[in-house]
Amino acid sequence: AELVETEAPAWPEEFAARYRAAGWWQGETFGKMLRDRAEAHPDRIAVVDPTGGSDGGRRTWTYGELDRRADRLASGLVARGIGRGDKVVVQLPNVAEFFEVIFALFRIGALPVFALPAHRRSEIVYFCTFTQAVAYVIPAEHEGFDYRTLAAVVCAEAPSLKHVFVAGGDAGYFEDLAEVPAEPIGLGGPASHELAFLQLSGGSTGVPKLIPRTHDDYIYSLRGSNEICAVNENSVYLCVLPAAHNFPLSSPGSLGTLYAGGRVVLCPQPVPDVAFRLIESEGVTITGLVPPLAIVWTEAAPRSAYDLGSLEVLLVGGAKFSEEAARRVRPALGCTLQQVFGMAEGLVNYTRLDDPLETVVTTQGRPISPDDEIRVVDDQDNDLPIGSTGHLLTRGPYTIRGYWNAPEHNVRSFTEDGFYRTGDVVRLTESGHLVVEGRAKDQINRGGEKIAAEEVENHILAHPSVHDANVVAEADPYLGERTCAYVIVRPNTEPLRAFDVKKFVRDRGLAAYKVPDRVVFVDTFPKTGVGKVSKNDLRTAAAPPPGPGR
């Protein structure tokens, strides 16, 4: 109780009592969940890592083995002084160790902080210092990048770090994750209403906000997602997107699949050739993709030699999926499309498996829970009639009541009575489905990857030749949106090229997907009536010049 109350605003007791009475919160924890599954079916395969074997070949872990590994790793981490409430930044790609590590931490009651493989010095140092993380877990290398080199830099800047654990490879100067496990000791484990982990927000502020999720609330979202997506013990989920992202983790994702006793197959790369081969060889039944990937898969499938017949459901979300692209899913891939509009802060909407095709291709679904409260409001928070477009506010049994240790942000991001201001502009249909019409938050949704404009602007502003900068979205035929930075150069400084700005941002240790796709030098920014920079006018200016189509 202490953890939840001091670090993150919890649900008021009347709501908590209601969510328990309704059966949404069932008192389960992740540690206990894995133990239960391992006892019920120890020999069933939980995780398939197609390239994770010592010889680079296929490796599988049963539920029994994953449970034992998590137990042993938990003991080894405790022996190194890692305990309840400690934060551990986990930056692993789609490898089996990801699950071993997070379940070990869940068992201890230590909190994974979910970093993405694309994050670099700027993000990781921030996560470590902001959370006072005691440990950092990395792969040795991934996609040609050496994470040990990054860890060395991070350690120098984040004095709270006592351990760096390296999974699957030469640990060099750091600790080899494979050598940490020890004989299991009984662990008390956290209570179900306590925090399980910190998830990353897409964000619209200078630095990312952290999202505190409890065992109770997250497990409820898994159970609800499983029911809606028909995930059961026969399901084989292909994890294509980065495993730590909220969508592939929980909608219904890897954790939903493990909750159901199904099988998770880790996809090392999202390209059709790799994924299609795994769908055929592993008998994949369900997967989730962001729109750009769904389009690439849809285009590749008819020409592919692989048999995709086992695939029953494709979830598409993270960014708006166009109706035209949605219509092409079944003809090309032979499976049912489910649109999913979710957020790491909580609320997740799905089109249902038995929804009419028109609903599936034209809406982003409806909430998981009958207790998800949805409001569509105008700029003054007045409720709008059904069918009008407005700001989406939400409150419910798996939507946070505040960011982790961010009281000043919480005042802005939540209403006084606890509704989360999603920053999404939506319309509610008569059938109760949501259609995403736009966005009011200062963010770029680059093919599902969220970029806070302010974060990138701050990095550009650090350049000595830059007087001012504004980053906005511009249309991109493949990604949906990409970033465009408008820059005013200081007089009498060295001339700047677009390349210099991009390189400067990259060299400051920002994830590559946040480096501006385009840089435009201007003399002034358009202003609104009250003299603020008008990002709307900049966005219009950023409309791509006429040219050859796709």
Ligand code: J2J
């Ligand atoms: C339009 N915008 C969407 C959609 C998310 C499941 C699926 C996605 C996420 C996710 C997630 C959208 N159409 N179908 O966590 O569990 C935009 C909205 C939203 C923001 C959240 C899940 N699906 N979006 O994308 O935390 O703007 O979560 O508020 O990364 O993505 O981003 P994120």
